[in-house]
Amino acid sequence: MFSLESITTLVQDWLNKTFPPNLALFFEFVIIGVLAIALFAGLGLVLVIMERKVAAWIQIRLGPNRVGPKGMFQSLADTVKLIMKEGLTPDGADKFLFNLAPYIVMMVAMLVLAPIGFAKGFHIWDINIGVLYVSAISSVSVIGILMAGWASNNKYSLLGAMRSGAQMVSYELSVGLSVLSIIVLTGSLGLNDIVLSQQDGWWIFKGHIPAIISFVIFIIAVTAETNRAPFDLAEAESELTAGFHTEYSGMKFALFFLAEYINIFIVCAIGATLFLGGWMPFHIGHWEAFNHVMDYIPSFLWFFGKTFFLIFLIMWFRWTFPRLRVDQLLNLEWKYLLPISMFNLILMTLVSIKGWHF
Amino acid sequence: MFIKEYFKDIYSAIRSLLVGMRRTGYYFTHHKEIITQQYPDNRLELNLPERFRGEVVMTHDEANEHACTGCSACELACPNGTIKIINKFDISPEGKKKKAIDTFVYHLELCTMCGLCVEACPTDAIKMANTFEHSVYTRGQLTKQLNKPDSKLRAGVE
Numbered sequence: 001m002f003s004l005e006s007i008t009t010l011v012q013d014w015l016n017k018t019f020p021p022n023l024a025l026f027f028e029f030v031i032i033g034v035l036a037i038a039l040f041a042g043l044g045l046v047l048v049i050m051e052r053k054v055a056a057w058i059q060i061r062l063g064p065n066r067v068g069p070k071g072m073f074q075s076l077a078d079t080v081k082l083i084m085k086e087g088l089t090p091d092g093a094d095k096f097l098f099n100l101a102p103y104i105v106m107m108v109a110m111l112v113l114a115p116i117g118f119a120k121g122f123h124i125w126d127i128n129i130g131v132l133y134v135s136a137i138s139s140v141s142v143i144g145i146l147m148a149g150w151a152s153n154n155k156y157s158l159l160g161a162m163r164s165g166a167q168m169v170s171y172e173l174s175v176g177l178s179v180l181s182i183i184v185l186t187g188s189l190g191l192n193d194i195v196l197s198q199q200d201g202w203w204i205f206k207g208h209i210p211a212i213i214s215f216v217i218f219i220i221a222v223t224a225e226t227n228r229a230p231f232d233l234a235e236a237e238s239e240l241t242a243g244f245h246t247e248y249s250g251m252k253f254a255l256f257f258l259a260e261y262i263n264i265f266i267v268c269a270i271g272a273t274l275f276l277g278g279w280m281p282f283h284i285g286h287w288e289a290f291n292h293v294m295d296y297i298p299s300f301l302w303f304f305g306k307t308f309f310l311i312f313l314i315m316w317f318r319w320t321f322p323r324l325r326v327d328q329l330l331n332l333e334w335k336y337l338l339p340i341s342m343f344n345l346i347l348m349t350l351v352s353i354k355g356w357h358f
Numbered sequence: 359m360f361i362k363e364y365f366k367d368i369y370s371a372i373r374s375l376l377v378g379m380r381r382t383g384y385y386f387t388h389h390k391e392i393i394t395q396q397y398p399d400n401r402l403e404l405n406l407p408e409r410f411r412g413e414v415v416m417t418h419d420e421a422n423e424h425a426c427t428g429c430s431a432c433e434l435a436c437p438n439g440t441i442k443i444i445n446k447f448d449i450s451p452e453g454k455k456k457k458a459i460d461t462f463v464y465h466l467e468l469c470t471m472c473g474l475c476v477e478a479c480p481t482d483a484i485k486m487a488n489t490f491e492h493s494v495y496t497r498g499q500l501t502k503q504l505n506k507p508d509s510k511l512r513a514g515v516e
Contacts, residue, residue, distance in 0.1 A: 057385070060392050062394060319382060320375075320382040321378065336367075336368065
């Protein structure tokens with residue numbers, strides 16, 4: 001059966017046989033870096049065209065349909081346009097911070113990629129504190145956004161960045177608490193252990209109602225954390241032109257744009273790993289025959305299928321719901337999501353202690 | 359009491375969100391009924407809605423007669439001075455002077471296609487046409503005379 005694990009072991013064995021260990025490790029770093037950048041570029045192209053097509057279909061339009069078959073190369077053409085454009089730095093801006101900010105946002109997105117398991121035995125770095133690592137690193141991106149807003153020396157940018165900061169800091173709490181409820185069940189922070197614990201069913205089915213509640217809270221909170229509509233107050237194009245990236249153009253703008261989509265992919269991948277079993281195929285308890293049939297579908301297909309399902313869900317939100325006001329946004333977090341997820345965590349702990357889950 | 363309100367809020371919020379998502383999900387899955395038109399491609403068989411507001415035209419019948427009495431209600435109704443009515447006085451066979459329209463001047467470059475003139479017209483002499491390709495090379499071409507040359511008021515229209 002085709003598996004990515006055999007390819008990685010093959011490459012590693014060959015590198016270790018041919019080169020001294022340090023050089024082999026260096027080559028592995030290079031390969032991982034190239035693969036990560038390739039994944040980012042591919043994801044950027046796919047997600048942008050997917051978003052535009054989903055938007056068009058939901059609004060009963062056709063969407064981009066000129067470049068390539070059914071407009072599928074539209075995002076490629078957009079990328080070429082963005083590369084050609086001049087990356088202007090405004091006169092009044094803080095030049096160093098202004099140019100640094102997009103790279104920080106992008107670097108955060110890259111770092112968070114490390115502990116995610118893309119397929120069986122196919123991950124960059126299997127650390128035993130994967131979930132903690134992800135939640136710690138992903139909060140750094142707010143620094144990049146604040147930096148962009150401040151360095152632009154523009155009122156719109158600064159307002160957008162401040163809103164974004166308030167939003168990300170507050171919604172991180174409910175993301176953390178809803179993630180914790182799954183940690184309580186598995187007893188491990190490693191993403192690989194969490195996937196393996198879902199061998200006989202995904203947590204969203206095994207964990208009863210508390211798991212479903214925490215899944216809903218997770219999806220709402222990550223939509224807010226990635227600054228997507230209906231929580232896109234940070235860019236709110238009708239109020240703040242484009243929020244923190246008003247002054248950016250060309251490739252620097254493209255980096256922010258790409259980072260937004262990469263962040264969506266990452267949070268959806270985390271959500272898929274925690275609630276929908278990551279790369280684990282759809283297994284039901286002890287139905288050996290059924291489980292065996294499901295195993296024939298490669299694990300990376302399961303992973304990307306679940307992730308893209310969640311991405312579609314978030315896109316569906318964006319093109320359905322109207323944008324919230326700032327006070328509504330903070331009310332939702334502090335008065336509804338946070339108390340509910342705290343209560344839900346207690347409930348989940350009870351379920352876990354009593355062993356009521358399957 | 360407060361707790362009850364709280365959970366009622368949550369319930370109604372989730373319900374209304376799901377209703378919205380069902381609506382957009384319906385549109386997403388029923389992709390055949392698109393509402394946009396592939397404009398330059400279907401230029402020959404354009405299918406515009408009945409109430410599409412292009413430019414103001416004056417309807418003339420086969421005898422080159424229109425229904426405009428020159429009352430200038432449209433001129434008064436127009437919010438940005440698009441219409442200018444120039445009247446003349448016809449001498450009727452009985453020797454009476456009668457007001458009639460000489461020139462209905464229409465400045466397309468000023469028109470916002472709001473349709474207030476059509477609503478104001480007491481005799482339904484003007485209407486909004488379905489045309490929308492208004493580009494011309496000089497500005498002067500946008501100033502139009504809506505009543506055709508040698509046209510006259512239809513008998514019986516007051």
